[in-house]
Amino acid sequence: MTLTEPSSPVRPSDAPPVLSVRDLTVSFQGPDSTVHAVDGVSYDLRPGEVLAVVGESGCGKSVTSMAVMGLLPPTARIGGSITLDGAELVGASERTLRSLRGRRLSMIFQEPMTSLNPVLTVGRQITEVLVRHQKLSKGDARARAVELLDLVGIPAPDRRIDEYPHQLSGGMRQRVMIAIAVACDPAVLIADEPTTALDVTVQAGILDVLKSLRDRLGTAIVLITHDLGVVAETADRVLVMYAGRPAEQASVKELFGAPSHPYSRGLLGAVLRPGSRTPQGRARLNEIPGLVPDLRTQPDACSFAPRCTFAQDDCRTGRPLLRTLSGTHRIACHHPAATPTSEEETR
Structure with missing residues (x-):
């Protein structure tokens, strides 16, 4: 056989x-x-x-x-x-x-x-x-x-x-x-x-x-x-999960080339890149502030809002549902356009 x-x-x-x-x-x-x-x-x-x-x-x-x-x-x-x-x-x-x-x-x-x-x-x-x-x-x-x-x-x-x-x-x-x-x-x-x-x-x-x-x-x-x-x-494709919920779904090319959810960008920002150094010469990683929330108290709102620097009032009062950005790229975020570009994140 x-x-x-x-x-x-x-x-x-x-x-x-x-x-x-x-x-x-x-x-x-x-x-x-x-x-x-x-x-x-x-x-x-x-x-x-x-x-x-x-x-x-x-x-x-x-x-x-x-x-x-x-x-x-x-x-x-x-x-x-x-x-x-x-x-x-x-x-x-x-x-x-x-x-x-x-x-x-x-x-x-x-x-x-x-x-x-x-x-x-x-x-x-x-x-x-x-x-x-x-x-x-x-x-x-x-x-x-x-x-x-x-x-x-x-x-x-x-x-x-x-x-x-x-x-x-x-x-x-x-x-x-x-x-x-x-x-x-x-x-x-x-x-x-x-x-x-x-x-x-x-x-x-x-x-x-x-x-x-x-x-x-x-x-x-x-x-x-x-x-x-x-x-x-x-x-081939990626499902980004946060607090038990889908945050973003996309092809690998879409996610690494144009991540749209603040959490996805935070994950990618936490990867050490060549040239990422502190003034003291040590390797530097970007951090996502805060912790994953207690899943016993899931809000009817964006779970990532307490850790998101781009959260607005509607993020704290309404849960974002997955919606299509283009093709197979879907995101659960009220304000994906408010997130910075990859270049801005590294400054």
Whole structure:
């Protein structure tokens, strides 16, 4: 059994969405209040497309993806719609979700050392996916697992397959997670901070693996990351989230060339650029003042207004809805024209 390249790769813009999220809401009922972790997120994902989801910690990126995977705890209340290949996932039975997870829908979790089972060999953890979803014999599943370890760039895969997670480096463990996630050639792969805490060389290798999967198999990828350099290099489109809400959606070219939401500009301004120095010669980063708000008290207004230097009265009294600026560029901001140009920000 070998990987085969598509005979005619499908361009994302030519294909119908394989995953559609519409008006997704996720809340958690606590003893004293309700936490509104996700509020009104929508996007489409087509075969071979990479959608980056960015924002500060606590903005709802991982919760959104866990909702798509059907992995949120019973205390979560989910609203809206999530369809995979046209089939509704919100409200689907656990049996249905289990039949899809690992086969049509997979996830690379953020920390492989806590996601991999420490008492099972990496080969055992890969083969159990193949036996369950593809009904392979143990011998065929082992041969396929060796192929997968080789695919993700692990040297001597026929030897590594019998090792335990603690015997592998951090980069190798992350590659094992990818091998498990792509074992059944899923239509959608969610990668939650796949390069966190890895050195630059290993990061590049992991990203190359993801690009190869996209190009060879037409896998659609949701990439959750804080690294805007990774976004610029890897993604096709970007969803910027703030306080559980969508702030801006755009192609990579549009977002990096003409970010329109003050929060998007703040994120880009916090990236160190060549020549950004203080008078004392130290590297200088622009900061977004304040913190992400408490999601128990979401206002019916712009959530970013308390941190925005361009906020006006209507920002504090009315919630901005997503509206189209041009093409696929959408923004939730009352006054996008009031934001400065990139040149003004660096002065």
